[in-house]
Amino acid sequence: MMHIVSNIFALVCTLFFVYSLKWLKRSLKNYIILQKLSGPPRQGFIFGNVSYLCESSDVVFKQLREVGRNFYPIYKFFVLHEIGANVLSPEDIELILSNPVHNEKGKFYKALHRWLKSGLLTSNGEKWQTRRKILTPAFHFNILQQFVVVFNEEAQKLVQSVKHDSSVNVTELMSNFSLKIITETAMGTKLEFQTQREQEYKKAIHESGKILLYRILHPWFIEDVFNLFSPHFFRECKLLKTLHNFTRHVIKEKEKKFEEIGLVEDSDRGKKPLAMLDLLFHAKKQRIIDVEGIQEEVDTFMFEGHDTVSAALIFTLMLLANNRNIQERIVEEMQQIIDTEPTYNDLQNLKYMERCIKESLRLYPSVHFITRHLGEDVTTHSGYFLPKGTHVAVHIYDIHHNPDIYPDPEKFDPDRFLPENCQKRHPFAYIPFSAGQRNCIGQKFATLEMKVVLCAILSKFILEPVHAPENVVLLADIVLRSKDDIRVKFVPRS
């Protein structure tokens, strides 16, 4: 009951504010223009298409795919008082993602601000530009090379922890793995998540993700003012305290050490991998970032850098388990290239494995949709006019499953990524890491991490299927997830 009351109350307040005259004046023009797009029928004047979002998240996901198919190449979507445009063709997506004028993120990222403040993912304009400049060196190959050491170490621990011949809940396995990796590389802190404080942090990360999703699917809770009425508001506050307190303390401790030792030069760094945090401290010395800024970025990496990789790995393991011949081809390639543990250079040379990862991210793009705020008017290739200020959603999942671009789209076929086959495709027909200036800064990091753990697993185990891709039900979550946890059988390779 409280649930319903608070929802209605927030809704009424939202409507009151947003229908104020000022808003009407500014938005009426855009509204009238966008009305002309086709799209799914709206349920009443007030709710628009929100009923599409208020179903359970597997239904939401399925309905969105259907709408995408029915209204290619563009459709409108009413969220309360606003109309968003959804673009589906690679040509139109290129128009938006490749033009820095449209770099500003769409509205729903506001829901992320309480946690990530305005870190790289959520910031805009000059702030984003400065931050991107500071953080780009953190993904330079010199540093990635050192991270490979961490990846290998954790991957070895992972394979040792797996019970032979057992059907493994890879959801938990990969989630543990990727969270450890990002903590160690971003903050330079090894976590086993055994102490209560660490476990609480981990729980807070997972639970905050759920609350974020709730706010996005109940869009009247996106604005902070109205979020006050959310049934999860107080829980969210408590979780955010845990999250921020944890990173703040790690940063404080690390900074003390940094002040004592200083940034170690390349040659004598020895085996100790450099963390991204060291770079941020360095930037702080030059006064281009402050403590709050550092924390924003650490929180951002913790958010963006683990669930995405974990989801990609879960689906990749399932696909490989269901495609034994492909698995064996990867192992053959590994045997030709790798001595004991893969080095940075070895990983570059694993071309077939790379195609498998690409194809897996085509089928299951961890970040399945992104949104942007148009910085100027756009006329799409299909001839539609989108005025400045329009919120545009790009459903990456739908592009990747378009049968005109990818014949037999549900089939796992790594050869789609042979160079000659890529050449025939529009470059924006494959965008798991987005594209343009605001693409994923962690793309190389993620690919290396995935390759290392696949090497470790496939050299020790043969993967056998427990779940088939046909039976996996996907959810409209912030990161792509399956309704039921995915299991894979790990059989020792003799």
Ligand code: HEM
């Ligand atoms: C398979 C794994 C990953 C996928 C599929 C992925 C995908 C994406 C996508 C689609 C975006 C664009 C988001 C948007 O426009 O709103 C993005 C941005 C970003 N990603 Fe990733 N990501 C992955 C891994 C990582 C990792 C490992 C890190 C960090 C170590 C990371 C850090 C970031 C950051 C900071 C941004 C914001 C960049 C900016 O706006 O300048 N990602 N990612």
Ligand SMILES: *[C@@H]1O[C@H](CO)[C@@H](O)[C@H](O)[C@H]1NC(C)=O
């Ligand atoms: C699998 O692991 C996830 C993540 O830890 C957990 O929430 C879930 O309950 C597990 N599922 C099964 C079937 O054990």
Ligand SMILES: *[C@@H]1O[C@H](CO)[C@@H](O)[C@H](O)[C@H]1NC(C)=O
């Ligand atoms: C994941 O980590 C937790 C500790 O946070 C541990 O209790 C659990 O056994 C781990 N699960 C797997 C599958 O490694």
Ligand SMILES: *[C@@H]1O[C@H](CO)[C@@H](O)[C@H](O)[C@H]1NC(C)=O
């Ligand atoms: C914040 O973290 C520190 C160090 O981990 C801990 O001692 C303190 O109790 C935490 N405070 C809160 C409010 O959680």
